[in-house]
Amino acid sequence: MSQEAESEPVYEEPIDIPLEEEDDDDEDDEADEVGESHTPSTTQQKLRAEAEAHGDADEDEDMDTMHANASRSGTSTPLGNANTAAGDDDEMDDDELDDDDGDENNKKRDSQGKFKKYPKLDPAKAPPGKKVPLHLLEKRRLGRIKAAEEFARKLKKIGIEKVETNTLPPTGLFQPMILINQKNYSSDYLKKDEQVFALRDRKVLRNNTQVPSMANTPDVADLKRENGNTTELNEAAGDEDIDLSDANTTLVIHPGSNSLKVGFAKDESPFVIPSCVAIPKSELHNQIPMDQKNQTCYTRDQPTEFEEIKAEMQHSFRERMRFYKRKVQPNAHEQVINFNKVSKPELIEDKNDYNRINWITTPDRRYYGADALRCSKDHFVIRYPIVKGGSFNIASPDYRSLQDLMGDFTGLLEHVLRSPRFQLKRSQFAQYKVVLVIPDLFEKSHVETLIRCLITEMQFQAVAIMQESLATCYGAGISTSTCVVNIGATQTRIACVDEGTVLQDSCITLDYGSDDITKLFALFLLQSEFPYQDWDIETAHGWHLAEELKKNYTTFQDANVTVQLYNFIKRIPGQQAEKFDFKVFDEVILAPLSLFYPGIVAQLRNELKPRSQNEKLESELPISRDIFTDNLDDWRSLSQTECLDNQLYCGNQDEFQMLCKLLDAPSRLDELQAENRLEPDIRQNYAPLEKAIVQSITNACLSFDVSKMSSFYSNILVCGGGSNVPAFDFILTDRINIWRPRILSHTSFPDLYKKLSKQIKDIKNSVKNGEGKSNGPQEDEQLKEKVQEVIKKELERYHELIESQNNADHTLPVSVLPPPRDLDPAILIWKGASVLAQIKLVEELYLTGADWDIHGSRILQYKCIFTY
Structure with missing residues (x-):
């Protein structure tokens, strides 16, 4: 080495290493002189002994750092030459040996003497090609061994132990289960x-x-x-x-309660077809359900309970007219009845009947949609495969098997796609994707069956699903917190949507809809001596007339409710059309008012003969259950449960009890989710519409964010074909303001709720931390009394604050939003799904045939916006 390199010091401060006199035996000296190193076992023993004797980790690290720097710089150190070691003379260059004969040998002997006492400082101890000394590698290895022993001890303690022997002998074609890999005990499997x-x-x-x-x-x-x-x-x-x-290859399908809406995502409006199929009776081999044979018409005589609810509705109507200072004729009913009794028909010739209906009486084939509604029930059986907003009609006795039901649905959908608007053949379905709209409170078994039908049987390319309320917000272009009210044909559904998510505990399904309004309107007309007294709305022509009258004359507009003269045309298959004049009074508002008095719908259904259940079909399509616990696996809603139990916030005059119930909502929610439900709840939900809306919004805020209450009340979006009643938004606003509890009507309620929740939480924490366990009945009673005292004090302060304001600014405003851009509310849901189908996000929601074949229904938890 050059003298210049030798003269440059590596460290500014010299390091004094205490050197003791060498008292090792001759064998060690001889081994050091010839450059031999200790065996690995000897090295490990010396390292352990030295670590126990000294234990100076900081000094070791400093020495290692100095040695590493010296090795990189290639210079001499007080410990010797960093690039040379004992036993490496054969590998050194001849020039260097010639230049540094005397000095180098002296330094080598000195360094060997030092390394005998401190072998961990010897650079020759490092493995070939590595810069880490052996003592560090040994230290790490020992640490790993110790950690593995500790980890194995903990695994054995919790019951996870590696078993080497295989106790499962191979039987037949089944191979024994492979044991779990030990390295995956604490892995992140399926977490990324x-x-x-x-x-x-x-x-x-x-x-x-x-x-x-x-x-x-x-x-x-x-x-x-x-x-x-x-x-x-x-x-x-x-x-x-x-x-x-992409909209050119995407179909949007919304199976509603009464109609099937299908269209391309690029279309402005969908193709709407009634979801019914007319089957010739000759195909059924005389297997006709009993309720198809014995049809009864509506009679004017109703039970006492029905008449009491009708009188209550009339009283509510008169009070509303009096509040808005509108005059009501005292003898209006007598005028209507006297005129209708003497009304005579006027014959209309076929050539003058521009809206003449060509009834189908020849049972030559199956008919779908609007054609099925024109089929005579004397020769056909009308079947409805889809009911309740997208669920299969498994309760209908018209079907003999699940294949029969699915055949009606696929035939109806293929009939739509073969129409001149689409002109698609079954072989072309594989080129198109489907965005499917499902209910908010969906039944998993029905949804999975429908997806399997679209992918496996009809061979569509891919399917994506979304909920109705979220699709409504997409269609209306609303991104804020919204309460969606969907009034369908057989059901009314309520749900709150926030940040693109349908809040589960706000979902409510009411078992009445626009079809019940049609039936009640026909019954009220018959009670007012309607000229068509033998009117049977169960027939095809009778139902068609009832729907036409409801669509034209029902209203919530107070100014139009008076004695009015109208006319209708009676059309019966095989007979000449007749025109009648008739008068109506409050029947036009009493029928849609049943949405707020659903008890009259329950009385009307009890009067009719109930339909029998199809046990065979229900066994072929059972309800979804958890594979481990056998509990029901469908969504659970706190609002739906409270409506069925008649535990509504509206109508409760005790504000203290209501506030206690509001504060107890999180615990009730936990109890509902932990409840073991083995059988479905078959009760019908007849909660009034305005009370159900208040229940939905309140529970949505309590379970999500109570400060969102003002936004939900300000964005009540109404959709569905049943909301096409004029002035529906005005009467809904009034009814919510009337029935909403006083404590829930103020803008300061969210602050009160947050304050009380924090105080109650602090009280419970202080009892648990300060006084120890609170499991005894006395401690629980004392805790309950403390909480009630806090609630009473805060409620009194809240009342004083409200009464001191003396203005209307503290009331939460209620705003019912109409559909945007004069869009038909019946197709608003379909429009929202078509908007989603054109967003790039939908690519992440599509599930393909390969996904379904590999994973089945499990793939839905990764392919849904909501929690499946």
Whole structure:
């Protein structure tokens, strides 16, 4: 080595290493002189002994750092040359040996003497090609061994122990189960997106749309290349939000309670078809349900309970007219009855009847949709495969098996897609994707059956699902907290939506809808001596007339409620049309008022003959259950349960008890989710509409964020065909303001709730931490008394604050929003689903045939916006 390199010191401060006199035996000296190192076992023993004797980790680290720096710089140190070691003379260059004969040998002997006492400082101890000394590697190895022993001890303590022997002998074709790998005990398996097949496939679909994807995977780029739309392809590549061209290959399907809405995502409006099928009786081989044979018409005579509720509705109507200072004729009913009794028909010739209906009486084939409604029930059986907003009609006695039911649904959908608007053949279904709308409180078994039908049987390319309330917000363009009220044909559904999520505990399903309004309106007309006294609305022509009268004359507009003269045309298959004049008074408002007095609907259904249950069909499509506990697996809603138990906030005059109930909502929610439900609740929900809305909004705020209450009341969005009654939004606003509890009507209620919740939580924590256990009945009673005292004091202060304001600014405003841009509320849900179908996000929601074949229904928990 050069003298210049030797003269440069590496460390500014010299390090004094205490050197003791060498008293080792001759064998060690001889081994050091010839450059031999200790065996690994000898090294480990010396390291352990030295660590026990000294235990100076800081000094060791400093020495290692000095040695590493010296090795990198290639210079001499007080400990010797960093690039040379004992036993390496053969590898050194001849020039260096010639230059540094005397000095180098002296330094080498000195360093060997030092390394005998401190072998861990010897650079020769480092493994070949590594800069980490052996003593550090040994220290790490011992640490790993100790950690593994401790980890194994903990695993054995909690019951997880590695078993080497296999106690399962192979039997037949079944192989023994492979034991769990020990390294996966504390792994992050299925906790990252890249470890889930569905999410990996979704990432590939989102980031690499130009590459052909798996079979049945929607690939927009390939479809565009086939059509030659290269310009649109380049434009879509730069647009990250909306791919407009994808709407050409996406079908949006909304199976409602009364009609099936189908259309392309690019369409302005869907193709609406009644969801019914007319089957010739000859195909059923005389297997006709009993309720199809014995049809009874509505009679004017009703039970006493029905008449009492009707009188209550009339009183409410008169009070409303008096409040708005509108005059009510005292003898209006007598005028209506006297005129209708003497009304005579006027014959209409066929050539003058421009709206003449061509009734179908020839049972030559099956008819779907509007054609099925024109079929005579004397020769056909009308079946409805879809009821209750998207669920299969498994309670109907018209079906003999699940295949029979699914055949009606697929036949109805194929009939729509074969129509001139779509012109799609079954072989072309594999080129199209489907966005399916499902109810808020959906039944998992029905949803999975419907998806399997679309993917497996009808061979669509992919299917994505979304809930009705979320689709309504998409269609209306509302991004704030919204309460959605969907009035369908057979059900009314209420749900609160916030930040793109349907709040589960706010969902309510009411078992009445616009069909009940139609039946009541027909009954009220018959009680007013309607000229058509033998009117049977169970027939095809009778129901058609009832729907037409309801659509034209029912209203909530107070100014139009007076004695009015109208006319209708009586059309019966095989007879000449007749025109009648008739008068109405409050029947036009009493029928839709049943939404707020649903007890009259319950009385009307009790009067009719109930339909029998189809036990065979229910056994073929059972309700979804948890595979481990056998409990029901469908969504549970706190609001729905309270409505069925008649535990409503509206009508409770005791504000103290109501406030205690509001503060106890989180515990009631936990009890509901932990409840073991083995059988479904078959009770009918007849809660009034305005009270159900207050219940839904209140529970949504208590379970999510109480400060959202003002936003929910300000954005009540009404949709569905049953909301097409004029001035419905005005009367709904009035009814909510009338029945909403006083304590829930003020803007300061959220602050009161937060304050009380914090105080009660502090009291419970102080009892548990300060006084020890509070499991005894005395301690629980004392805690309950303390909480009640706090609630009473805060409630008194709250009343003083409210009374001191003396203005109306403290009341939460109620605002019912109409559909935007004069859009039909019946198609608002479908419109929202078509908006989602054009957003790039929908690519992450599609599940393909490959997904369904591999995972089945488990794939839905990764392919849904909501928690499936």
